[in-house]
Amino acid sequence: MRKYWQIFKVSFNQEFAYRFNFLMWRVRNVIQILVIFSFWNTIFSNSSQAFFGYDRAKILTYVFGILILRAIVLSSRAVDVAGEISSGNLTNLLLKPVNYFKYWFCRDISSKALNIGFSAVEIFLLYLWLKPPLYFQGDPLVLISFLVSLILAVLLFFVILFLVNMISFFMPENAWAAQFLFIVIILEFFSGGIFPLDILPEFLFKIFSYLPFYYLLFFPLQVYLGKVSQFLIFKGIIIAFFWFMVLSFALLKVWRLGLKAYNAEGR
Amino acid sequence: MKIVRRYLYIWSILSKKSFFVHLTRKLGFFVFLTGKILRFIFFILFLFFILKKTNGIGSYSKDQAILFFVVFNLISSLSQMFFRNVYTFRQSVVSGNFDLILSKPISPLFRVIFGGFDFIDLVTIPPLILALFYAARPLSPDFYQVILFVLLLLNGLFISFSLHTIIVSLSIITLEIDQMVMIYRDLETMARFPLEVYGKKVASFLTFFIPLGIMIAFPAKALMGLLSPRFIVVSVLFGFVFFFISIKFWNFALTKYTSASS
Numbered sequence: 084m085r086k087y088w089q090i091f092k093v094s095f096n097q098e099f100a101y102r103f104n105f106l107m108w109r110v111r112n113v114i115q116i117l118v119i120f121s122f123w124n125t126i127f128s129n130s131s132q133a134f135f136g137y138d139r140a141k142i143l144t145y146v147f148g149i150l151i152l153r154a155i156v157l158s159s160r161a162v163d164v165a166g167e168i169s170s171g172n173l174t175n176l177l178l179k180p181v182n183y184f185k186y187w188f189c190r191d192i193s194s195k196a197l198n199i200g201f202s203a204v205e206i207f208l209l210y211l212w213l214k215p216p217l218y219f220q221g222d223p224l225v226l227i228s229f230l231v232s233l234i235l236a237v238l239l240f241f242v243i244l245f246l247v248n249m250i251s252f253f254m255p256e257n258a259w260a261a262q263f264l265f266i267v268i269i270l271e272f273f274s275g276g277i278f279p280l281d282i283l284p285e286f287l288f289k290i291f292s293y294l295p296f297y298y299l300l301f302f303p304l305q306v307y308l309g310k311v312s313q314f315l316i317f318k319g320i321i322i323a324f325f326w327f328m329v330l331s332f333a334l335l336k337v338w339r340l341g342l343k344a345y346n347a348e349g350r
Numbered sequence: 351m352k353i354v355r356r357y358l359y360i361w362s363i364l365s366k367k368s369f370f371v372h373l374t375r376k377l378g379f380f381v382f383l384t385g386k387i388l389r390f391i392f393f394i395l396f397l398f399f400i401l402k403k404t405n406g407i408g409s410y411s412k413d414q415a416i417l418f419f420v421v422f423n424l425i426s427s428l429s430q431m432f433f434r435n436v437y438t439f440r441q442s443v444v445s446g447n448f449d450l451i452l453s454k455p456i457s458p459l460f461r462v463i464f465g466g467f468d469f470i471d472l473v474t475i476p477p478l479i480l481a482l483f484y485a486a487r488p489l490s491p492d493f494y495q496v497i498l499f500v501l502l503l504l505n506g507l508f509i510s511f512s513l514h515t516i517i518v519s520l521s522i523i524t525l526e527i528d529q530m531v532m533i534y535r536d537l538e539t540m541a542r543f544p545l546e547v548y549g550k551k552v553a554s555f556l557t558f559f560i561p562l563g564i565m566i567a568f569p570a571k572a573l574m575g576l577l578s579p580r581f582i583v584v585s586v587l588f589g590f591v592f593f594f595i596s597i598k599f600w601n602f603a604l605t606k607y608t609s610a611s612s
Contacts, residue, residue, distance in 0.1 A: 107529035114536040121548045125408045126400065134403045256374075260381035268385045272392045282399055 086181060087189045094160060094193040109201045113209070116150045119277070120213065135282040141308065143215035145279055147206060148304045153276065154202035156236045156299050160190040164248040165262065169255035171347040184245070191241060220307050228316045232303040235323040240299050242330040243270070249334070252341030255348070275301030295330065298323035360456060365467035368434075372469050382470045390423060390474075393542070410544050413488045414574055420485040421570040422542045424478045425503065427471045429510040435466035436514045437531055440521045446609050448522075459600055462518050463511065491573050498582060502569040505589045509565045512589075512596035519596070519603035525610070541566035564588055 098105055123146060127139040137145070164187060167173050176183055210217070220226060247265045251258035271277055273296035280291050280301050291297050302319050305311045311319065372379050397419055401412040410418070439462055442448045451461050491499070517531050524530075541562045545553040557563025564585045571577040 103524070104529060107533060111529060111533055111536050114533070114540070117548070118536075118540050118542075121552075122407075122543055125543075125547045126404055128408070134400075254377065257378040257381060260375075260378035260385075264381050264385040264388075268389050268392075272389075277392075278396055278400075282396075284399075 090189040091193045094190040098197050113205055120146045140216035144218040152300045154198040156240050158194050158198035160194045161187045161244050165251040165258035168251040174347045229307045232306050236299045236303050239327050242334055246334050249337045249341050252344050270296050274299040295326035361464055364465050368467045386474055408546050417485045418544050418570045420481050422566050425506050425566050427474050431468045431471035433463050433514045434468035436518055439518050443522055449609050463514055489574055495573055495575050498572040499569050502572050505586055506565040506569055508589045509561050509592055512592045515596040515600050519600045522603040523606050
């Protein structure tokens with residue numbers, strides 16, 4: 084356990100090695116949120132209007148909630164795994180007495196810790212500037228359900244990202260293309276990072292609700308907002324857990340196949 | 351004229367090289383292309399669902415909001431197509447490989463900005479022009495508006511060139527930043543919707559300080575017949591002034607290059 088704590092600490096300090104770069108990354112997050120916030124703020128400029136079951140307070144809470152959830156769920160260092168495989172640097176870690184998945188999970192947690200700290204400051208400043216009407220959840224049962232769905236979201240994202248990175252074993256030159264398609268485009272949209280998924284037509288929304296991406300941002304936030312019944316929370320947690328198990332199994336399979344195909348090119 | 355011909359020839363060689371690189375990564379080419387097409391489809395669907403309920407964004411009608419979105423995509427894709435090399439420039443500075451560009455008998459700025467024509471974006475241009483045609487049709491622009499649109503679109507690309515020049519200059523001065531071009535992209539996405547959405551102060555900032563308004567919103571407004579002649583003159587003048595400033599900044603940045611790691 085101590086060695087993973089050391090990995091956490093080293094990784095945390097590494098983020099500070101490129102302070103300005105990190106700051107710029109956070110600036111990007113704020114810009115993205117400002118775009119979405121302003122868009123919805125204009126749509127709901129007449130505060131009495133409600134569209135798709137959202138009024139102004141709920142949609143603005145959604146936007147702020149996405150900012151927090153992105154910091155917790157989507158901030159990650161494991162995005163570098165593909166580069167590590169294609170450059171042959173994976174060999175260095177395979178020779179060390181650490182579990183490769185645990186190593187990257189520790190690095191992910193350190194990245195999340197830092198991003199959560201910064202996003203708390205950003206949220207505070209944006210709150211002072213934009214003064215949105217926010218919704219605070221007070222039901223302890225809902226808050227516990229939210230916490231469970233959040234932990235599942237973190238685990239699910241780790242597995243999805245790792246699975247996409249595994250492409251590097253078989254097609255090292257296309258790893259970035261795969262990340263672009265699955266993580267930047269599909270995951271962003273299908274997880275509710277750009278807009279709430281329940282504004283989509285019902286049949287599309289139903290399809291989305293059975294995909295793993297739905298449980299990364301949209302589902303935890305819906306749980307927090309109290310928009311899901313206890314039965315649906317339970318059902319959602321079961322589906323998210325199911326996806327986690329299936330994708331973890333697939334990841335281990337692909338990892339073993341990948342190691343067989345790995346030639347340590349570049350070393 | 352001889353210089354223009356020479357640089358066109360160099361550009362064609364660089365573009366050919368870029369094409370051959372794409373050929374070696376055919377699968378990557380199609381995956382990236384699929385991603386770009388999907389992003390466009392997802393956003394346009396999102397806009398349709400929203401506009402079906404709201405009938406517009408702010409003071410703009412449904413058709414006008416869609417036109418803003420299509421013009422944004424067209425100008426953004428054209429910029430990425432011509433200036434793609436900017437995205438990999440920082441690595442040349444950090445590794446010291448920029449020395450190899452500086453030592454060649456051509457303008458280093460030309461080599462840095464135009465060194466990697468993106469054929470993935472080229473594929474997206476014809477469908478975007480078609481989408482522009484369909485998005486503009488309900489607004490029935492006249493011939494004069496279309497000419498103004500083309501003029502301001504070229505001016506927009508000129509401004510985009512200047513912005514990319516500033517980005518590569520910043521990459522030389524502040525080695526630490528590899529997010530700069532992505533911040534520009536994030537700011538650029540703000541022009542996906544009419545800038546008035548962001549309030550008067552932010553809209554002015556995005557129009558005249560980071561001239562995304564002049565680059566993207568003005569051509570769209572010209573096509574809708576919403577831009578007064580005064581603004582057309584101002585935007586062309588602004589394009590030239592901005593170009594001049596960016597070249598000055600580039601020359602200043604070159605004096606700060608330390609050739610580290612080479």
